[in-house]
Amino acid sequence: MTVTFNEIISNSESSEEFLNLFHEVLDTKVDEPHRVILLACYKNPGLSPKLKDKTKQRLVRKWLNKYQKGFQNRISQRISRPPQTKPDPIINTIISSRLTELTEEHLEQISYAHRLSMSAENxxxxxxxxxxxxxxxxxxxxxxxxxxxxxxxxxxxxxxxxxxxxxxxxxxxxxxxxxxxxxxxxxxxxxxxxxxxxxxxxxxxxxxxxxxxxxxxxxxxxxxxxxxxxxxxxxxxxxxxx
Known part of the structure; x- marks a missing residue:
C-alpha cells in the first residue's frame, strides 16, 4: 500500500498538522522556504507534486530530497550535457541549395553554431x-x-x-x-x-x-x-x- 502527497494533505486536519509531519521527520523546525512552498501545496492540493511512497515519513523525505536536488542542481552549479543527437545532413543540403556559395566549412560552422544556440536556449x-x-x-x-x-x-x-x-x-x-x-x-x-x-x-x-x-x-x-x-x-x- 502506498501513500500519496495529496493523501497526506487531505488527511491533515490543519496546515499545522501537515507541517508537523515534516518537523518530526526533520527533527527540527521546517525552514522558511520549505514552509512557504508546503503551505502553498496544502492550500492548493491540485498543485502538489505527484509523489507516493510506502509511508508518510518516506514520502516527506522524498519531497525534501526533490527540493534539495533541484536547488543543488540550479544552473550556477550544474554540469549541463551537450547535444546527444547527430545533426541531419539534409539541413546542410537545404541551406546550400539556397545559398550556393557556401563552402563545406561554412556549413559546418552554421551547424555547430545552431547546436550551440540550442544549448543556450535550453x-x-x-x-x-x-x-x-x-x-x-x-x-x-x-x-x-x-x-x-x-x-x-x-x-x-x-x-x-x-x-x-x-x-x-x-x-x-x-x-x-x-x-x-x-x-x-x-x-x-x-x-x-x-x-x-x-x-x-x-x-x-x-x-x-x-x-x-x-x-x-x-x-x-x-x-x-x-x-x-x-x-x-x-x-x-x-x-x-x-
Whole structure:
C-alpha cells in the first residue's frame, strides 16, 4: 500500500498538522522556504507534486530530497550535457541549395553554431529562474526548486503564487489551464511580438530598480564566468577557436 502527497494533505486536519509531519521527520523546525512552498501545496492540493511512497515519513523525505536536488542542481552549479543527437545532413543540403556559395566549412560552422544556440536556449529559462530567485527573495518569494510544487515557479509568504515564462509565446496549454480556477499570477520577461521587456512588473510593485535587463545580463555573465559547465560546448565545435 502506498501513500500519496495529496493523501497526506487531505488527511491533515490543519496546515499545522501537515507541517508537523515534516518537523518530526526533520527533527527540527521546517525552514522558511520549505514552509512557504508546503503551505502553498496544502492550500492548493491540485498543485502538489505527484509523489507516493510506502509511508508518510518516506514520502516527506522524498519531497525534501526533490527540493534539495533541484536547488543543488540550479544552473550556477550544474554540469549541463551537450547535444546527444547527430545533426541531419539534409539541413546542410537545404541551406546550400539556397545559398550556393557556401563552402563545406561554412556549413559546418552554421551547424555547430545552431547546436550551440540550442544549448543556450535550453538553459535560458534556468538562468532567469535563478536570477529571479535571488532578487525576489527580498520580497518574500521562494522558488519551488525541483518542481516541489507543480505549475508554479515561486510562492510568497502571503500565499501568492507566480508562474514565470521567458517570452509571451512560450506558455503551454497546461500552464494556462491551471490558472483558470486558481489565483496564480503570470509574468514573462519579454513580449515576443514587440521585444518589450516586462521588468517594470516587479519594479513598480516593489518600488525598486533591481529588476532590469542590464542586471539580468550581468547575472548571466557572472554565472557563466564561474561555471563554464553551465553551457556545454561540443569538443569539435569550431567556434571554440575563434
Amino acid at each position: 538553459i535560458q529559462g534556468l538562468l532567469l529562474e535563478e536570477f529571479l530567485a535571488e532578487e525576489l527573495a527580498h520580497y518574500g518569494w521562494f522558488c519551488g526548486w525541483g518542481e516541489t510544487i507543480r505549475f508554479v515557479d515561486f510562492c510568497n509568504l502571503d500565499g501568492s503564487l507566480l508562474q514565470v515564462k521567458n517570452r509571451s509565446n512560450s506558455e503551454n496549454s497546461s500552464s494556462s489551464r491551471v490558472r483558470s480556477d486558481r489565483p496564480i499570477e503570470k509574468w514573462y520577461r519579454i513580449e515576443a511580438k514587440t521585444g518589450q521587456y516586462k521588468w517594470s512588473y516587479f519594479n513598480d510593485r516593489y518600488q525598486t530598480d533591481r529588476f532590469s535587463e542590464e542586471n539580468f545580463i550581468s547575472f548571466v555573465k557572472r554565472v557563466l564566468a564561474k561555471n563554464l559547465n553551465a553551457l556545454p560546448v561540443e569538443p569539435n565545435n569550431p567556434w571554440q577557436s575563434v
